[in-house]
Amino acid sequence: MAHRLAGSSLFLLDRKKLWMSAGADWLRLGDRWVDTYRLRTIKVTTGVGTYHLELTDSAGNKLDTQVYYLQKNRALWDLVYNGILHSITYNHADVNRRAVNHLHLQAVIRNPPTGR
Template identity: 40%
Template sequence: MTKAPTPDSADGPVDLPPRPDPQTGEPFPPHGLSYFGGEQRPHYADPGRETRLSHKPAPPPDKGPVLAWHRESRKGKFTSIVVGFVIMLVIVAAISLFHGDGFGAFTAWPMWIIIVVGTFLTSSPFTYLTYAAGADWLLVERSRWGIKKRIWLDLYKLTKIDASYGGTTFHLWLYNKGGGFSRSTQELQLDRRIWDLVYNGILHSVASGAQVSNQAIGILQLDKTPALKIRNSEHRER
């Protein structure tokens, strides 16, 4: 198993966590930095996630097995719909009270159309997203009305990495030579094992010369890892 190069620095040799074997997934990467989920319950104890193996996605062509995956269950989706509905009720009530109408807004039938549409848009009741990762790949699969569409990336061949603030979370852009996609960190951290696999791929890609924005360096705390030192050392040698 190969490791990232270990150039000497002022602080001594630097190294990255090893890249897991594509077939066995061993050794599994350590916890990645910039994890915002706190100490969550174990993945198998999450009541809002799918556990039926019939929903487990297949790996991309010629890639190793799925090591971690997350898909919202029907129960989880129902909870999302209820939460979205409650949020819409609170918003409408707040606006109505602000205008001094009490709860009069709820007596107007067009307002209920807005509430239903708002709930539909925020919860996407007929769309399920599945996130899966192997030793060296990340896949996102969307299922809507039974029609599936998927996109995947090679985590150790990333060419560009960017990140930005967006609402209550951060958004991450990951690119290979053939294209890329953007997902929020909240989505990629639904299962910490997925994030650990993704983060290790990011570290190795950066060390290998992937373009990374200053904002991504800050959000992903890459300056606290050896990845940038390895890349800069290689550039100096060239």
């Protein structure tokens, strides 16, 4: 995986003992990763008392985790959020309404989706 490491951020998810890391254009959780600048779908769902972020990139790579775990590390979240904004603006990624509301994406979504 030849990805840029500039501006990367790394931390351990205590609950699952999985490493989460992000670089300029990628997010990795354990052995799964997505290209955050080439996202095809961005979806927020609800779990038991928490929100989950589900990301799928243009190559079909999928990753999902609790939003809280990403936002726990500000530098990591900034990298992921920038990729999300880029994917919406330039790649016209599909975004569900819950993602628009929970991730405060109203400024980049001109016509918010009506479904979940």
